[in-house]
Amino acid sequence: MKETRSTCPYCGVGCGVLIESQGSQITGVRGDPEHPANFGRLCTKGQTLHLTASAPITLHQRLRTPQLHGQDVSWASALDTAADRFTAIAREHGPDALGFYISGQLLTEDYYVFNKLAKGLFGTNNVDTNSRLCMSSAVAGYKLTLGADAPPTCYDDVKHAQLLFITGSNVAWAHPVLYRRIEDARLANPLMKVIAVDPRRTETAEQADLHLPLLPGTDVALFNGMLHLLLWDGQIDARYIAAHTEGFEALKAIVRDSTPAVTARITGLKEEAIVQAARWWGESAATLSLYCQGLNQSSSGTAKNAALINLHLATGQIGKPGAGPFSLTGQPNAMGGREVGGMANLLSAHRDLGKAEDRAEVARLWGLPDVPARPGKTAVEMFQAAADGEIKALWIACTNPAQSLPDQVTVKRALERAEFVVLQEAFASTATARHAHLLLPASSWGEKDGTVTNSERRISRVRAAVPAPGQARADWAIVCDFARRVEQRLRPGAPTLFPYADAESIWNEHRESTRGRDLDITGLSWDRLDAGAQCWPFPEGATQGQERLYADGTFPTANGRACFAAVTYRAVAEPRDARFPFALNTGRLRDQWHGMSRTGTLGRLFGHTPEPTLDLHPQDVLRLRLADGDLATVRSRRGALVLPVRGTDSVAPTQAFVAMHWGDETLLGGVNTLTSPAVCPQSRQPELKHAAVQIARADLPWRLVALAWCNEAQALQLRAALRPLFDGFGYASCVPFGRERSGVLFRAAAAEPAPAELQAQIATLFGLQGADTLSYADPQRGQRRSLRLSRKGGDQHLEAMLLAGDTRAEGWIAPLLQQSLPVQAHGRFLLAPGATPPGPATLRSPQVCSCFDVSERAIVQTLAACAGPPAARLAALQAELHCGTQCGSCRPALKRLVDLQPQPG
Numbered sequence: 001m002k003e004t005r006s007t008c009p010y011c012g013v014g015c016g017v018l019i020e021s022q023g024s025q026i027t028g029v030r031g032d033p034e035h036p037a038n039f040g041r042l043c044t045k046g047q048t049l050h051l052t053a054s055a056p057i058t059l060h061q062r063l064r065t066p067q068l069h070g071q072d073v074s075w076a077s078a079l080d081t082a083a084d085r086f087t088a089i090a091r092e093h094g095p096d097a098l099g100f101y102i103s104g105q106l107l108t109e110d111y112y113v114f115n116k117l118a119k120g121l122f123g124t125n126n127v128d129t130n131s132r133l134c135m136s137s138a139v140a141g142y143k144l145t146l147g148a149d150a151p152p153t154c155y156d157d158v159k160h161a162q163l164l165f166i167t168g169s170n171v172a173w174a175h176p177v178l179y180r181r182i183e184d185a186r187l188a189n190p191l192m193k194v195i196a197v198d199p200r201r202t203e204t205a206e207q208a209d210l211h212l213p214l215l216p217g218t219d220v221a222l223f224n225g226m227l228h229l230l231l232w233d234g235q236i237d238a239r240y241i242a243a244h245t246e247g248f249e250a251l252k253a254i255v256r257d258s259t260p261a262v263t264a265r266i267t268g269l270k271e272e273a274i275v276q277a278a279r280w281w282g283e284s285a286a287t288l289s290l291y292c293q294g295l296n297q298s299s300s301g302t303a304k305n306a307a308l309i310n311l312h313l314a315t316g317q318i319g320k321p322g323a324g325p326f327s328l329t330g331q332p333n334a335m336g337g338r339e340v341g342g343m344a345n346l347l348s349a350h351r352d353l354g355k356a357e358d359r360a361e362v363a364r365l366w367g368l369p370d371v372p373a374r375p376g377k378t379a380v381e382m383f384q385a386a387a388d389g390e391i392k393a394l395w396i397a398c399t400n401p402a403q404s405l406p407d408q409v410t411v412k413r414a415l416e417r418a419e420f421v422v423l424q425e426a427f428a429s430t431a432t433a434r435h436a437h438l439l440l441p442a443s444s445w446g447e448k449d450g451t452v453t454n455s456e457r458r459i460s461r462v463r464a465a466v467p468a469p470g471q472a473r474a475d476w477a478i479v480c481d482f483a484r485r486v487e488q489r490l491r492p493g494a495p496t497l498f499p500y501a502d503a504e505s506i507w508n509e510h511r512e513s514t515r516g517r518d519l520d521i522t523g524l525s526w527d528r529l530d531a532g533a534q535c536w537p538f539p540e541g542a543t544q545g546q547e548r549l550y551a552d553g554t555f556p557t558a559n560g561r562a563c564f565a566a567v568t569y570r571a572v573a574e575p576r577d578a579r580f581p582f583a584l585n586t587g588r589l590r591d592q593w594h595g596m597s598r599t600g601t602l603g604r605l606f607g608h609t610p611e612p613t614l615d616l617h618p619q620d621v622l623r624l625r626l627a628d629g630d631l632a633t634v635r636s637r638r639g640a641l642v643l644p645v646r647g648t649d650s651v652a653p654t655q656a657f658v659a660m661h662w663g664d665e666t667l668l669g670g671v672n673t674l675t676s677p678a679v680c681p682q683s684r685q686p687e688l689k690h691a692a693v694q695i696a697r698a699d700l701p702w703r704l705v706a707l708a709w710c711n712e713a714q715a716l717q718l719r720a721a722l723r724p725l726f727d728g729f730g731y732a733s734c735v736p737f738g739r740e741r742s743g744v745l746f747r748a749a750a751a752e753p754a755p756a757e758l759q760a761q762i763a764t765l766f767g768l769q770g771a772d773t774l775s776y777a778d779p780q781r782g783q784r785r786s787l788r789l790s791r792k793g794g795d796q797h798l799e800a801m802l803l804a805g806d807t808r809a810e811g812w813i814a815p816l817l818q819q820s821l822p823v824q825a826h827g828r829f830l831l832a833p834g835a836t837p838p839g840p841a842t843l844r845s846p847q848v849c850s851c852f853d854v855s856e857r858a859i860v861q862t863l864a865a866c867a868g869p870p871a872a873r874l875a876a877l878q879a880e881l882h883c884g885t886q887c888g889s890c891r892p893a894l895k896r897l898v899d900l901q902p903q904p905g
């Protein structure tokens with residue numbers, strides 16, 4: 001057994017992990033007690049890494065060999081073909097006919113060579129990344145106001161803050177280990193206040209002292225309204241403004257009209273709530289803002305970021321412990337990608353493509369006469385250009401654009417129209433893989449070496465614990481091998497631009513490029529990084545990285561002063577109207593990661609949210625004459641999608657929410673069929689948090705539901721076999737379930753009964769054809785019920801089931817299967833459609849705690865016997881059921897249940 005120090009590959013908290021391995025197998029993972037991002041803690045996703053990475057279950061999904069048009073080929077032939085195609089297209093149509101679409105989940109070294117490949121070797125700036133969907137508004141907001149792309153804060157600030165202003169961030173779910181620190185800080189300082197600004201009542205909002213459920217997209221109006229009040233109440237810091245900033249007068253003129261009444265009208269908030277928020281801000285000795293996609297993914301994303309930073313500057317809440325605007329990074333290395341300039345408008349080490357001297361410096365560093373000046377295409381534009389035929393070859397790495405980009409109709413057109421699409425992926429199961437001409441197997445977490453930078457600018461080492469499966473190779477190595485083949489064609493005889501033998505040699509070149517820049521790390525060495533993670537900047541001569549910036553009030557602008565941004569409120573790009581009366585919001589679930597190529601293989605991570613839903617306020621569900629579980633068609637100007645409705649008052653009336661994870665791997669169509677390609681004019685980040693939609697009952701009366709227990713490999717194969725059948729229905733979804741065993745749940749609906757052959761095909765896939773299968777069918781009425789039983793000891797158990805036509809019996813039969821309950825008592829009812837089962841139905845109860853598999857029902861039942869103050873009841877509950885005592889991700893939910901459950905007696 002061996003233990004390897006590395007970093008979690010999921011969110012931007014950047015937790016340190018210790019990977020336990022035996023031979024080529026990762027056998028366990030635990031939090032690194034010494035890593036300053038998490039001090040040993042992990043969330044549900046981090047804790048299950050060993051179950052998804054290089055475990056037998058996911059190995060079935062791993063790409064192992066390069067594949068050209070579906071045929072296995074050697075690396076040499078794959079990369080020669082790619083080099084031929086890319087150079088031919090560049091020669092014929094110019095380098096701007098190429099597009100590189102990469103990812104904030106690549107390591108800094110991978111990113112560095114991709115950027116050099118596109119800008120240095122091919123001479124195109126068409127290299128952009130999924131960070132455009134994620135952090136580009138935060139970047140633009142920081143640069144506009146503070147002069148550089150650097151969050152000035154660190155995690156430790158949470159404990160020094162008096163007011164936490166959380167806006168557009170569901171940190172309890174999206175940055176759980178940081179949220180654990182917030183819980184600790186609140187316990188240690190009961191006077192600390194938390195405000196959450198979010199149109200939804202998320203778990204983060206629920207636990208806040210004040211929740212401001214503003215109308216989608218109206219943050220600028222709120223922040224300007226708060227500034228108006230702070231000015232009015234004399235709570236700005238005139239000394240700080242005079243000494244360290246410029247541009248306040250122009251902003252003051254703008255917010256003069258942002259009275260509480262005006263602000264309330266635009267934001268839909270109560271005036272008192274706005275006044276309360278401004279008062280708390282004004283009275284706080286240290287205010288820390290935490291923000292994420294609710295600000296960034298907006299057509300006014302840069303303005304939202306800047307308006308929030310304005311508040312910090314005006315009140316001097318920056319450059320001191322516990323204060324500052326802290327943009328939370330989404331992906332593990334969205335920050336590193338920006339450091340090496342891996343975007344269409346950036347150059348290495350935070351240099352600007354638009355500046356001739358920056359271009360000259362990069363050309364000199366790379367030993368080239370020049371680098372191209374023409375700005376490249378950003379994510380949405382790149383796929384639009386491919387759809388229009390302007391970009392002819394696409395190289396995609398470590399991202400799944402056929403799931404995650406907005407306006408999927410255009411994205412699919414782009415992937416169809418491009419002459420050559422290369423995908424560098426670890427898993428074969430993603431939506432984009434279906435569209436790639438050349439698939440290149442990449443090594444993944446646990447198998448690769450390099451560095452990542454987290455939200456607090458901390459650079460951590462990522463290390464390999466086991467070899468990559470099959471022929472999979474490190475991303476940087478694939479790029480360098482390809483690049484050298486391109487060099488043979490484009491500049492034969494010239495010394496290679498890609499002489500690297502390992503990640504360290506790439507990192508050393510990157511380090512040199514930062515000399516004298518705001519992110520200078522010339523004082524840091526690979527060995528020093530090996531000894532422990534460090535924040536940038538870390539210039540030569542420094543003894544450690546700098547965790548807080550701007551303590552002296554000097555900013556990296558031309559005159560050292562921060563700039564107020566004179567921003568005004570602008571409505572969302574696609575306001576609601578009579579035809580599209582609902583505002584569609586999308587975002588994250590607690591236990592899933594994006595397109596679910598990894599988390600989606602584990603049934604246990606579906607315990608918390610088992611299936612896709614369209615979340616609506618209960619009043620809207622009623623108004624639309626729907627009930628929970630009914631299918632509704634959601635339609636935007638770009639496309640339509642069918643989803644089961646779920647009433648929840650966490651969503652406000654006239655709003656709707658769908659989790660961003662449901663792509664067309666799991667749900668017919670996928671959520672981004674609906675979303676809008678409208679972008680923020682400064683940051684070019686798309687407005688993924690808002691689309692105007694209409695919602696109506698879906699007329700799909702014929703239903704089918706099938707469930708089965710399988711072994712792990714069969715479960716993945718079954719899901720892969722079901723996926724192509726989605727298109728035969730009006731609604732289809734397929735998800736795993738189960739903890740000790742692997743289960744698959746397939747659901748479909750149609751206007752007419754599905755053809756008998758299709759039904760039979762599905763039954764066969766679920767193993768419902770043998771002698772041990774009990775069946776009842778009424779083909780005339782499209783009814784069918786098939787069950788497969790197994791006998792263990794004296795008990796009979798359900799192994800597989802399929803209901804078609806009228807599927808209402810699912811409500812009591814499926815739980816028998818999913819909870820592995822004996823079924824012999826239900827014998828004669830099982831095959832009698834229309835009959836109600838004997839005894840109380842075993843209803844499903846949502847899982848709250850993933851670590852100990854504790855359901856909401858068990859918690860409610862236990863709380864019924866726990867008396868006393870909330871903290872004592874929580875402690876008694878945890879002593880009994882252990883829920884929330886391991887990773888803590890469910891702690892906000894437990895607190896809510898404690899608050900809701902009446903005291904015994």
Ligand SMILES: Nc1nc2c(c(=O)[nH]1)N[C@H]1C(S)=C(S)[C@@H](COP(=O)(O)OP(=O)(O)OC[C@H]3O[C@@H](n4cnc5c(=O)[nH]c(N)nc54)[C@H](O)[C@@H]3O)O[C@H]1N2
Binds near residue numbers: 134171199202295330
């Ligand atoms: N579990 C989990 N964690 C993750 C990820 C994951 O896939 N799963 N992904 C990681 C990545 S890449 C990212 S970018 C982060 C994202 O982290 P977050 O941004 O915290 O997550 P989201 O759920 O996308 O959006 C946050 C909130 O913004 C709210 N919102 C929508 N519109 C508005 C608005 O107009 N104003 C305001 N103030 N709020 C609004 C939404 O209701 C939502 O609750 O999460 C990271 N962490």
Ligand SMILES: Nc1nc2c(c(=O)[nH]1)N[C@H]1C(S)=C(S)[C@@H](COP(=O)(O)OP(=O)(O)OC[C@H]3O[C@@H](n4cnc5c(=O)[nH]c(N)nc54)[C@H](O)[C@@H]3O)O[C@H]1N2
Binds near residue numbers: 427
């Ligand atoms: N509707 C809606 N859409 C959204 C969002 C939203 O809030 N709402 N959020 C947006 C945001 S913020 C983000 S960050 C994006 C995320 O969207 P994507 O980038 O598409 O998300 P992932 O599913 O994480 O894609 C990463 C892929 O890399 C693969 N992979 C894993 N490890 C490696 C490796 O080492 N090398 C290589 N080459 N591949 C690997 C994984 O299998 C996976 O398919 O989604 C965006 N889309």
Ligand code: SF4
Binds near residue numbers: 013014038041042176
């Ligand atoms: S909070 Fe969870 S997902 Fe994020 S880095 Fe830590 S363990 Fe990984």
Ligand SMILES: [Mo]
Binds near residue numbers: 133134
């Ligand atoms: Mo993201």
